[in-house]
Amino acid sequence: MHIIVCIKQIIDPEIPADQFKLDPNSMRQLRGGLSLVISAYDQNALEVALQLREKVGGKVTALCLGESGAMGAIKSALGMGVDDGFLVSDQPLLESDPFGVAHVLAKAIQKIGVPDLVLTGCVSGDTGDKVMGPLLAEALGLPCVTFVSKVEVKDGKALVRRIVEDGYELVEAAFPLAVSIISDDSNVPRYSKLRDIMAAAKKQVPTWKAADLGLEGARVGVGAARLQVQDVSIPQRESKCEILDGETPEERAEGLALRLRELKVI
Amino acid sequence: MTDVLIVASEQGNLPSQNTLELLGAARRLADATQGRVKAVVLGAAPTPLTAGLFACGADQVFRAEHPLLAGRQGDAYVAALAQIAAQAAPQVILLADDSCGKEVAPRLAHRLNAGMVTEVLAVEADGPAMLFRRQVYGGRAIATLAAQRFPVVATVKPRSMAPAAEQAGRRGEEIAVTLSLDPSLARTRLVQKVAEEVRGVKLENARVVVSGGRGLKGPEPFKQLEELAQLLKGAVGASRAATDAGWVPASWQVGQTRKTVSPDLYIAVGISGATQHLAGMTGSKTIVAINTDPDAPIFKVAHLGIVGDYKALLPKFIEKCRELT
Numbered sequence A: 001m002h003i004i005v006c007i008k009q010i011i012d013p014e015i016p017a018d019q020f021k022l023d024p025n026s027m028r029q030l031r032g033g034l035s036l037v038i039s040a041y042d043q044n045a046l047e048v049a050l051q052l053r054e055k056v057g058g059k060v061t062a063l064c065l066g067e068s069g070a071m072g073a074i075k076s077a078l079g080m081g082v083d084d085g086f087l088v089s090d091q092p093l094l095e096s097d098p099f100g101v102a103h104v105l106a107k108a109i110q111k112i113g114v115p116d117l118v119l120t121g122c123v124s125g126d127t128g129d130k131v132m133g134p135l136l137a138e139a140l141g142l143p144c145v146t147f148v149s150k151v152e153v154k155d156g157k158a159l160v161r162r163i164v165e166d167g168y169e170l171v172e173a174a175f176p177l178a179v180s181i182i183s184d185d186s187n188v189p190r191y192s193k194l195r196d197i198m199a200a201a202k203k204q205v206p207t208w209k210a211a212d213l214g215l216e217g218a219r220v221g222v223g224a225a226r227l228q229v230q231d232v233s234i235p236q237r238e239s240k241c242e243i244l245d246g247e248t249p250e251e252r253a254e255g256l257a258l259r260l261r262e263l264k265v266i
Numbered sequence B: 001m002t003d004v005l006i007v008a009s010e011q012g013n014l015p016s017q018n019t020l021e022l023l024g025a026a027r028r029l030a031d032a033t034q035g036r037v038k039a040v041v042l043g044a045a046p047t048p049l050t051a052g053l054f055a056c057g058a059d060q061v062f063r064a065e066h067p068l069l070a071g072r073q074g075d076a077y078v079a080a081l082a083q084i085a086a087q088a089a090p091q092v093i094l095l096a097d098d099s100c101g102k103e104v105a106p107r108l109a110h111r112l113n114a115g116m117v118t119e120v121l122a123v124e125a126d127g128p129a130m131l132f133r134r135q136v137y138g139g140r141a142i143a144t145l146a147a148q149r150f151p152v153v154a155t156v157k158p159r160s161m162a163p164a165a166e167q168a169g170r171r172g173e174e175i176a177v178t179l180s181l182d183p184s185l186a187r188t189r190l191v192q193k194v195a196e197e198v199r200g201v202k203l204e205n206a207r208v209v210v211s212g213g214r215g216l217k218g219p220e221p222f223k224q225l226e227e228l229a230q231l232l233k234g235a236v237g238a239s240r241a242a243t244d245a246g247w248v249p250a251s252w253q254v255g256q257t258r259k260t261v262s263p264d265l266y267i268a269v270g271i272s273g274a275t276q277h278l279a280g281m282t283g284s285k286t287i288v289a290i291n292t293d294p295d296a297p298i299f300k301v302a303h304l305g306i307v308g309d310y311k312a313l314l315p316k317f318i319e320k321c322r323e324l325t
């Protein structure tokens, strides 16, 4: 089984609010000195891929479109145990809209060779459109299942667990297939082993530019964008929390209940 | 002139709450531009939705039945909507941002070579421009996006737009569409649907939500939250830390990734208030936080709070609530 996991490198999404700044020109988040990470659910996707490889054998490939520094994300994925990685890095491509990104990733996947399974995170930790899995499926002509926490192979087909509003669904599909991954307790990302981190540092990772993928300007980059960002702003929240006090926890708990009653909330 | 097509769904033979919100948004857009509101109803069998859709603002209803549309199979659904969109020729297509809409909208936009915006909080026509607002960066920022290409396919975040008002007796034009869908289209098959047991109200509709996070340190204390929720006729939610730990089902997760709730009362116990969690609950009318850390960001959005260990607070709080309610 060959699995390609699409990973996005982003600025750590769990930083405190006061460290979040926007660049007024690009209207994107300012990097500042903040650390870069593999987007949260992409780490779960890597875990799903590695577990599947352990069960049925095969190979896991990490693929990223990003700045040259995104090599760090590929190296982290290699450190987690994936077999190889590919980086697409070319400045104009980074300004693509989601369709452009999907086109770039699809071209790269075709160049690597369409695998049995294409995995993405269900949502990225920065722009968070929640669309890349289905868009890639369309671009590659593959069936797709979204918000999946677990992938198993049964009778040569994929049997996946899809999280929905009121529970979950078991969905069956033939390979090749595109799946977007959500977290649960079955896919908590593993820690890297020192041995794998050392091996990752030495591993050659091909880096491609637009020309290597035969990409045309009409479909990628800022010129092809189907949406224009007019404004991005940080909503100001006025904190007005009334902290209940009291000598003992019991008093405070009672005070809260009484206050809620007073406000007619309960 | 902006014609808006909404994708309708039913709830007990009536337009669902999500559908009413789509109709509300569509009607306002269409009225601002002298356009029309069109609705599409898909299913394996006919549903009695049409009258309700007309009453709530639809001018035209496109109806199509096909056995492949049972269970909202994605491939069939996308193909069907692409055919209807070709016939209805709208400038804007609105879907609810639910499990189905999230999967279908990007695929439909790709096939129609259309524009796309997801999780829309507000939409307005500004002269010839069409502007959409959505959260980005896990809810830390709000972006205003202008459509550069039409039609534009958008998913609307539940509980963010005013629902359409009903006008009894309002009529419209019903159009039955014959779809050409080949069975080979459907490439995924629903094997089993496992609904989590819902005691009391559904999380999305609850007037009171009691949520727990990593601070509870295990599945056991959620029993206390359930007790409290039951008492207040509410539902239990959770942070991602709690669902990822497997303490409670993944479908209980409130926040950016899963559920948006806007109850009258939201009680967060042992939840720090990460922006991704806040993205799913700041629409709540009254927010209560119970947390040992006075600097936890949850206190920035809470209206009432207690700094302290939930273990010492909850039993008494539950007792007092029982007494008062």
Ligand SMILES: Cc1cc2nc3c(=O)[nH]c(=O)nc-3n(C[C@H](O)[C@H](O)[C@H](O)COP(=O)(O)OP(=O)(O)OC[C@H]3O[C@@H](n4cnc5c(N)ncnc54)[C@H](O)[C@@H]3O)c2cc1C
Residues within 6 Å of the ligand: A006, A007, A008, A009, A026, A027, A028, A029, A039, A041, A042, A063, A064, A065, A066, A095, A096, A097, A098, A101, A105, A119, A120, A121, A122, A123, A124, A125, A126, A127, A128, A129, A130, A131, A132, A133, A225, A226, A227, A228, A229, A232, B136, B137, B143
């Ligand atoms: C300030 C700002 C400006 C923007 N400007 C524009 C614009 O001008 N026009 C426009 O249409 N859109 C614009 N966007 C949207 C942005 O370009 C898209 O959000 C983005 O391309 C889609 O990625 P996503 O991470 O949101 O997708 P999601 O669907 O949330 O990502 C899901 C998964 O897809 C995979 N994935 C996503 N990106 C990559 C990648 N680069 N490499 C590998 N895997 C990946 C990962 O597995 C990820 O977890 C802007 C957004 C912001 C906040």
Ligand SMILES: Cc1cc2nc3c(=O)[nH]c(=O)nc-3n(C[C@H](O)[C@H](O)[C@H](O)COP(=O)(O)OP(=O)(O)OC[C@H]3O[C@@H](n4cnc5c(N)ncnc54)[C@H](O)[C@@H]3O)c2cc1C
Residues within 6 Å of the ligand: A013, A014, A040, A041, A123, A124, A125, A126, B138, B212, B213, B214, B215, B216, B238, B239, B240, B241, B242, B253, B254, B255, B256, B257, B258, B259, B269, B270, B271, B272, B273, B274, B275, B276, B277, B280, B290, B291, B292, B293, B296, B308, B309, B310, B311
């Ligand atoms: C792309 C992305 C999407 C995400 N989507 C979501 C989402 O949809 N929903 C979501 O919830 N999260 C989401 N997250 C995760 C989010 O960033 C946080 O990691 C998560 O919400 C933290 O959960 P928590 O508050 O339970 O845990 P923590 O942040 O660890 O907070 C635990 C809190 O409990 C308090 N505490 C400890 N002991 C006690 C005690 N005895 N009594 C009272 N209080 C106590 C602590 O002071 C602390 O504030 C997402 C993250 C990313 C990157």
